Amino acid sequence: MPVDTVQLARFLIGKMIVRGLAQGEAGGRIVETEAYDIGDPAGHAYRGLTQRNRALFGERGHAYVYLIYGVSFMLNVSSETAGVGAGVLIRAIEPTLGVEFMRQNRGVERLRDLARGPGRLCAALAIDRRLDGADLCQEGPLWIGIGDQLPGEIRESKRIGITRAADSLLRFYVRGSVFVSGPRRLNI
DNA sequence: TTGGCGATTGGCT
DNA sequence: GCCAATCGCCAAT
Numbered sequence: 001m002p003v004d005t006v007q008l009a010r011f012l013i014g015k016m017i018v019r020g021l022a023q024g025e026a027g028g029r030i031v032e033t034e035a036y037d038i039g040d041p042a043g044h045a046y047r048g049l050t051q052r053n054r055a056l057f058g059e060r061g062h063a064y065v066y067l068i069y070g071v072s073f074m075l076n077v078s079s080e081t082a083g084v085g086a087g088v089l090i091r092a093i094e095p096t097l098g099v100e101f102m103r104q105n106r107g108v109e110r111l112r113d114l115a116r117g118p119g120r121l122c123a124a125l126a127i128d129r130r131l132d133g134a135d136l137c138q139e140g141p142l143w144i145g146i147g148d149q150l151p152g153e154i155r156e157s158k159r160i161g162i163t164r165a166a167d168s169l170l171r172f173y174v175r176g177s178v179f180v181s182g183p184r185r186l187n188i
Numbered sequence: 189t190t191g192g193c194g195a196t197t198g199g200c201t
Numbered sequence: 202g203c204c205a206a207t208c209g210c211c212a213a214t
Contacts, residue, residue, distance in 0.1 A: 034195070042195070052210060070208030072196050089195055119196050161195055 001061060001137070005079040005086045009035035009172050012077065012144070014151025017093055019125040020141050026098025026125055028115060029147055032091040032173040032180045034159045036076070038084060041164040045085025054133075056085040061137040061144075065122070065129055072119025073128050077136060077144070091118045091160070091171075094179040096148075117181040152176065157186040 002008045010033075018027040036043035044066070045056045055064035056078050064076040064087050076087035093115045095102055102114045102124035115121040122128070127142065136144045153175040158167055160182050173180045173187060180187055 036195075044195080047211085050211075066195090067207095067209060068194060069196055069206080070194090071206070074195060076195085091195085117196070159195070163194095 003060075003081075005037040005088060006035045006170065008077065008079045009033040009088045009170065010154060012088060012090070013154050013172055013174060014147040014149070016096075016145040016147055017090065017121075017125070018097065018139075018143050018145055019127070020139065020143065021101075021126075024098055024101070026095075026101045028093035028095040028097060028179075029149075029151070030090060030092075030144075031094050031151070031177045032171070032182070034089040034091060034172070035079075035170040036087050036089065037170070038080060038086045040086070040168075042159065042162045042166070043086065045087070049085065053085065056087050058082060058133065061135065063127075063131050063134040063136055063142060065127060065132040067129065068119070073122035074118045075122055075127055075131075089118060090121060092116050092173075092179055092181045093121055094177065095124070112178050116179055120181075155188075157182075160186065 002011050044053045049057050059082050062078045075090045078087050080086045095114045106124050115124045131142050134142045155175045156169045157171045159171045
């Protein structure tokens, strides 16, 4: 696992996100991430440690889950050593495991619509604040495993939906994947 | 104690 | 493309 936030964001493309539940597993391949590095004014760690963002300041490889716009949960992976706040936002996966479970959670049928976007991804996998702080590096309710195939060509772009540091090329995605979110112009 | 706001989404034009 | 929904968080009062 890379020791640098931006490297981790790249590294995670193609890896498997797995939601482990009593009834089985659900998940898929990561196809889109964004890096929120140390000192990044767009990052939630920027203003220092708070109750909400403490997972970002924990050990590497733990989940930081928060609610945005009162509507959607977002999943991040803490990316730096304890005491340093930074993370990687998981923006989209290609569903491969437990697809029916995800369909039920999302209320839509089309595979492409299940987990394209950070809020949809969390809804599909039933991820909320209860998973904040979860260790993603070992099998459990939520974890990340090695991918089962090469991710394809990884490209970079500006990040989506932010106002500060909006021009940095810190978003990574699989070129040509229909499971990637965001406007077409950022997915060339 | 309060009010402005946000790493989004879905529905409508 | 535009915009409302919805609510936890946190800086400032």
